[in-house]
Amino acid sequence: MYPSIEINLRKIKENASLLLKLCRSSGIEPCAVTKAVCGSLPVAEALVEAGFKQLADSRLENLAGLRKRFAHSVELVLLRLPMLSQCSTVPLFCDISLNSELSTLAMMENYVRESSASHRVILMVDLGDLREGFWPDEMAFVHEAISGFTALKVEGLGVNLTCYGGVIPDQANLSRLVGLKKAWEQQGGQLKTLSGGNSSTVRLLLEKKVPAEINHLRLGESILLGRETIDREAIPGAHLDAFTIRAEVIELKEKPSLPLGTVSQDAFGQTPCFIDRGVHRRAILAVGRQDIDLPLESLHSRLEILGASSDHLIADAVGCPGLKVGDLVEFIPGYGALLKAMTSPYVRKEYVE
Ligand SMILES: *Cc1c(COP(=O)(O)O)cnc(C)c1O
Numbered sequence: 148m149y150p151s152i153e154i155n156l157r158k159i160k161e162n163a164s165l166l167l168k169l170c171r172s173s174g175i176e177p178c179a180v181t182k183a184v185c186g187s188l189p190v191a192e193a194l195v196e197a198g199f200k201q202l203a204d205s206r207l208e209n210l211a212g213l214r215k216r217f218a219h220s221v222e223l224v225l226l227r228l229p230m231l232s233q234c235s236t237v238p239l240f241c242d243i244s245l246n247s248e249l250s251t252l253a254m255m256e257n258y259v260r261e262s263s264a265s266h267r268v269i270l271m272v273d274l275g276d277l278r279e280g281f282w283p284d285e286m287a288f289v290h291e292a293i294s295g296f297t298a299l300k301v302e303g304l305g306v307n308l309t310c311y312g313g314v315i316p317d318q319a320n321l322s323r324l325v326g327l328k329k330a331w332e333q334q335g336g337q338l339k340t341l342s343g344g345n346s347s348t349v350r351l352l353l354e355k356k357v358p359a360e361i362n363h364l365r366l367g368e369s370i371l372l373g374r375e376t377i378d379r380e381a382i383p384g385a386h387l388d389a390f391t392i393r394a395e396v397i398e399l400k401e402k403p404s405l406p407l408g409t410v411s412q413d414a415f416g417q418t419p420c421f422i423d424r425g426v427h428r429r430a431i432l433a434v435g436r437q438d439i440d441l442p443l444e445s446l447h448s449r450l451e452i453l454g455a456s457s458d459h460l461i462a463d464a465v466g467c468p469g470l471k472v473g474d475l476v477e478f479i480p481g482y483g484a485l486l487k488a489m490t491s492p493y494v495r496k497e498y499v500e
Contacts, residue, residue: 149475150394150434151495152488154184156193158389162370163197165384166349170364173357178203178224180345180367183482185209185489188216189498194370195221203365207233210240226365228271228279234258238266243302247271247279249292252299260298267302269342272327274320278311286327290334303340303363304328309347315377316348318356325360349375349382368482376482392443392478392488394434399464399472402429414456429453430464432476438491440483447476
């Protein structure tokens with residue numbers, strides 16, 4: 148049954164070991180992020196076997212599955228800020244959550260105090276990427292505002308970069324995080340964790356330029372796809388092909404490369420742009436945006452992906468004279484394609500060792 152995604156657990160485990168070693172050589176104990184694989188238990192097992200002691204995901208549903216599988220033998224981290232409506236369940240399914248709203252923190256504090264459970268929080272600081280986080284000059288006020296908390300424990304501070312604004316982690320912005328930790332501790336209380344970002348910090352890590360006080364990272368893509376995420380450069384020694392997507396050719400015809408008639412928006416509201424290649428051989432594959440996203444790297448070196456709609460992938464097959472209807476074509480997913488393939492119920496998951 149196709150499309151399928153093959154998940155090579157040995158390669159994931161080897162990548163996980165490699166990144167863990169790299170982190171530990173800089174005094175960092177990272178968590179492994181499972182959200183791009185939809186909290187997959189076989190993948191999580193490979194990560195834990197490689198030595199990760201903390202797993203992180205953005206969805207409580209995935210964390211619930213991980214808690215059931217690992218009980219309390221690994222620590223679980225919620226990456227997305229809790230919804231107010233989740234405040235009573237967050238402490239049940241994870242040990243640590245990332246937070247940036249005082250109202251949410253206050254509500255969780257109440258739930259945790261009443262249930263005599265325990266929960267730790269990492270306070271996110273926005274150092275310019277403009278996704279989540281308290282603005283740095285709010286931190287003194289935040290410290291005061293939560294000084295009366297008795298149940299929630301502030302585990303540390305964290306930053307997320309290169310997600311929305313595309314801001315690159317560097318010694319300047321990570322040093323600001325270090326400065327905020329020192330200021331926090333001067334106001335009172337020790338912070339155990341300083342979480343210096345996601346896979347986009349790996350490049351700085353390879354250059355041994357992460358400030359010494361940063362002792363935590365949250366790594367997803369770098370482990371799964373073997374690349375840092377600033378320029379998507381390969382991490383030396385990592386497997387880049389732990390995942391393979393397979394899809395079947397369902398049409399193969401000579402067609403013009405320019406649409407006939409007046410072109411308006413495509414199915415996704417984008418105005419498409421076509422290059423005139425004359426009449427050419429085109430393949431349609433039975434896989435689409437319900438299953439994958441672009442970019443997708445074709446392992447059939449001469450097959451060039453032109454575009455995708457909900458259920459169809461269109462490719463230029465001029466360089467593939469041997470290709471025929473019914474053939475399988477293999478692809479290496481990018482991050483978006485991996486996320487969708489693992490989440491889509493239409494894509495068969497095939498685990499190999
Ligand atoms: C997704 C996510 C990560 C992991 O990002 P990668 O680029 O896959 O390493 C880390 N932190 C937060 C808050 C996230 O949402």
